[in-house]
Amino acid sequence: MLNKRSAYWLILPAVLVIGIFGAIPLLISLVYSFMSANPYGGVQAPMTFGAYVQMLYDQDFDGSLIFMPDYFWIAFRSLYLALATTILSLLVGFPVAWYIVCQSPTRRKILLTLVSLPFWINTLIRTYCWILILRDEGLANKLFGWLGFISHPLPLLYNQGSVLLGLVYTFLPFMVLPIYATLERLDPRLIEASYDLYANRYQLFRRVIWPLTKPGIAAGTVLVFAPALGSFLQPDLLGGGKQLLIGSLIEMQFTSSRNWPFGAALSMLVTFAVILSLAWQRWRSKRAARAQAA
Amino acid sequence: MPSEVLSDAPAAITTPTRSTAPARHLIEVVGVEKIFGDVATGHRALEAINVLIEEKEFFTLLGPSGCGKTTLLRMIAGFEHPTTGEIRLQGRDVASLPPRERPVNMVFQNYALFPHLTVSQNVAFGLEMLRWKKPDITARVQETLSLVKLSHFANRKPAQLSGGQQQRVALARALAPRPQVLLLDEPLSALDLKLRKEMQFELKRLQRETGITFILVTHDQEEALAMSDRIAVMNTGRVQQIGTPEEIYDHPTNRFVADFIGEANLIPGESLGRRSDAVIAIRPERIEIAGPGVTPRITGVVDNATFLGSDTLMEIIVPGIRLRARIRGAAKLPQGKEVGLVWETEAERELLD
Numbered sequence: 001m002l003n004k005r006s007a008y009w010l011i012l013p014a015v016l017v018i019g020i021f022g023a024i025p026l027l028i029s030l031v032y033s034f035m036s037a038n039p040y041g042g043v044q045a046p047m048t049f050g051a052y053v054q055m056l057y058d059q060d061f062d063g064s065l066i067f068m069p070d071y072f073w074i075a076f077r078s079l080y081l082a083l084a085t086t087i088l089s090l091l092v093g094f095p096v097a098w099y100i101v102c103q104s105p106t107r108r109k110i111l112l113t114l115v116s117l118p119f120w121i122n123t124l125i126r127t128y129c130w131i132l133i134l135r136d137e138g139l140a141n142k143l144f145g146w147l148g149f150i151s152h153p154l155p156l157l158y159n160q161g162s163v164l165l166g167l168v169y170t171f172l173p174f175m176v177l178p179i180y181a182t183l184e185r186l187d188p189r190l191i192e193a194s195y196d197l198y199a200n201r202y203q204l205f206r207r208v209i210w211p212l213t214k215p216g217i218a219a220g221t222v223l224v225f226a227p228a229l230g231s232f233l234q235p236d237l238l239g240g241g242k243q244l245l246i247g248s249l250i251e252m253q254f255t256s257s258r259n260w261p262f263g264a265a266l267s268m269l270v271t272f273a274v275i276l277s278l279a280w281q282r283w284r285s286k287r288a289a290r291a292q293a294a
Numbered sequence: 295m296p297s298e299v300l301s302d303a304p305a306a307i308t309t310p311t312r313s314t315a316p317a318r319h320l321i322e323v324v325g326v327e328k329i330f331g332d333v334a335t336g337h338r339a340l341e342a343i344n345v346l347i348e349e350k351e352f353f354t355l356l357g358p359s360g361c362g363k364t365t366l367l368r369m370i371a372g373f374e375h376p377t378t379g380e381i382r383l384q385g386r387d388v389a390s391l392p393p394r395e396r397p398v399n400m401v402f403q404n405y406a407l408f409p410h411l412t413v414s415q416n417v418a419f420g421l422e423m424l425r426w427k428k429p430d431i432t433a434r435v436q437e438t439l440s441l442v443k444l445s446h447f448a449n450r451k452p453a454q455l456s457g458g459q460q461q462r463v464a465l466a467r468a469l470a471p472r473p474q475v476l477l478l479d480e481p482l483s484a485l486d487l488k489l490r491k492e493m494q495f496e497l498k499r500l501q502r503e504t505g506i507t508f509i510l511v512t513h514d515q516e517e518a519l520a521m522s523d524r525i526a527v528m529n530t531g532r533v534q535q536i537g538t539p540e541e542i543y544d545h546p547t548n549r550f551v552a553d554f555i556g557e558a559n560l561i562p563g564e565s566l567g568r569r570s571d572a573v574i575a576i577r578p579e580r581i582e583i584a585g586p587g588v589t590p591r592i593t594g595v596v597d598n599a600t601f602l603g604s605d606t607l608m609e610i611i612v613p614g615i616r617l618r619a620r621i622r623g624a625a626k627l628p629q630g631k632e633v634g635l636v637w638e639t640e641a642e643r644e645l646l647d
Contacts, residue, residue: 187406189402189404190406190408192393192402192406193402193406193407193408193467194423195372195392195394196371196373196393196394196398196399197394197399197419197423197471198394198420198423198471199419199423200394200423203423208408211410
């Protein structure tokens with residue numbers, strides 16, 4: 001039998017992994033965000049709140065601060081696009097997961113492989129493929145033209161819609177897989193019991209399937225929302241740089257703009273938003289559990 | 295063959311007749327056949343099923359696993375649809391109706407309680423789906439929970455209950471809408487022996503108090519004999535015999551029923567000087583050891599004798615067969631001793647298949 005003290009050593013690997021890959025990088029970012037920019041990249045003394053001030057204020061020549069909402073709108077647009085991505089992924093992903101669960105075991109395996117197949121191809125390449133499909137002489141426009149729907153190519157690329165499409169496409173598997181996992185564990189007799197007790201399809205979904213798959217939906221929501229909020233590949237390539245999002249903005253600070261503290265500060269903002277959404281979800285599920293216990 | 299005309303049906307009980315068709319029976323299963331998969335090559339789960347069930351009856355579908363009893367029950371519930379034939383409820387053909395349009399509720403094997411709902415929310419589920427008013431639901435839920443003696447557990451989740459309590463919740467949930475028929479799919483199979491006996495009485499009581507027709511599916515013949523008004527014995531997708539427990543036990547109509555219900559010695563006809571194509575069935579408890587001066591019907595050699603308290607179970611080897619006899623009291627007979635066996639003629643059942 002292990003005593004309590006030596007048992008603590010067993011969690012050391014987990015602590016190391018979380019520390020090296022999670023906590024320490026986050027801590028470095030946090031420290032960097034309070035330092036000054038080195039014009040050649042990197043950071044230097046002195047410590048300052050400058051990076052955070054920069055989010056909302058521009059510094060005039062005389063040193064006075066002028067309110068500048070540009071970055072606020074970028075953050076807002078990012079949040080809104082990440083939310084839209086999450087909702088669309090859920091609307092598309094739930095029926096897909098449901099469809100897979102309804103198949104025979106062999107077909108399930110094939111379909112699940114298909115869902116996770118894109119993971120084997122680099123995201124960058126897959127995003128470029130969308131350009132080939134969506135551009136004026138692309139596959140989609142050619143097809144529409146050939147079918148006689150359009151006479152001039154539709155502007156499918158370089159707008160918010162194409163960015164959203166790219167985001168949903170990239171993160172959809174992260175919604176499908178956790179929902180599939182919870183649906184698979186759902187006892188099919190509960191569905192029969194609902195029908196037996198006079199439920200229609202809508203009531204079955206609302207009263208039985210939805211509540212019982214909530215954990216999977218919650219997991220999928222976080223897995224889609226968090227990376228969508230920090231994404232920069234899809235907005236850059238499919239938005240044509242016109243739709244600057246917070247992910248792209250951060251990327252710029254570490255590359256062309258060489259303003260590491262500002263990039264770090266913006267990263268902190270994203271991290272904070274994700275933590276906030278997680279906390280909100282926890283609070284909601286706890287409240288739901290309390291409401292049911294009462 | 296199953297007796298298709300139930301002349302012994304309690305004629306006094308008549309269902310409230312509908313204006314369209316005068317329904318004599320609550321449920322009429324007529325010429326039902328079920329083939330899973332392709333009609334030509336698929337698995338024939340049920341064949342030529344004809345069953346009539348009366349109002350307020352405790353009816354049991356009894357048979358070994360794979361005999362089609364559960365398929366028949368699920369058809370009455372609406373989860374399966376017959377390939378051919380009709381299922382009539384109060385004279386109305388419901389064979390193609392979905393479960394939610396039938397005044398029939400089911401207690402599932404392993405209960406299928408909603409894990410995210412409390413006991414009272416589970417029981418209220420059907421009433422809410424039927425859009426009852428809140429106060430009516432509350433009243434009915436309380437009433438039904440006290441019927442199954444679970445009032446104190448109204449706010450528990452199913453996972454916080456024992457198997458027996460979960461069973462009661464499943465019963466309450468299915469009884470709350472007061473269906474015309476309650477279907478029970480092996481409801482007691484997950485319970486231990488003591489609890490099972492208790493629940494047998496409990497189910498009988500519930501059926502009496504609610505006046506609802508119960509249709510039970512079980513493979514346990516003792517359970518069927520103890521609880522049922524009538525039993526349909528099924529095997530290989532066919533009804534073998536329908537009758538009261540006494541009829542089925544005392545007058546089995548074929549080898550399968552004689553063998554499946556209780557214990558039976560099946561003696562080839564020629565051993566007793568009868569028709570060679572007949573088989574004579576005799577219950578072990580009807581066989582006695584021939585006393586001095588009594589001409590035995592058959593003689594054999596004692597193989598072993600097991601004292602069981604109230605009686606002794608003996609195995610006797612007669613040329614070609616091994617007979618089992620339950621002799622009252624302690625019958626200490628050594629192995630290898632030759633004994634004569636007697637029984638009353640009315641204990642014999644001549645079976646032709």
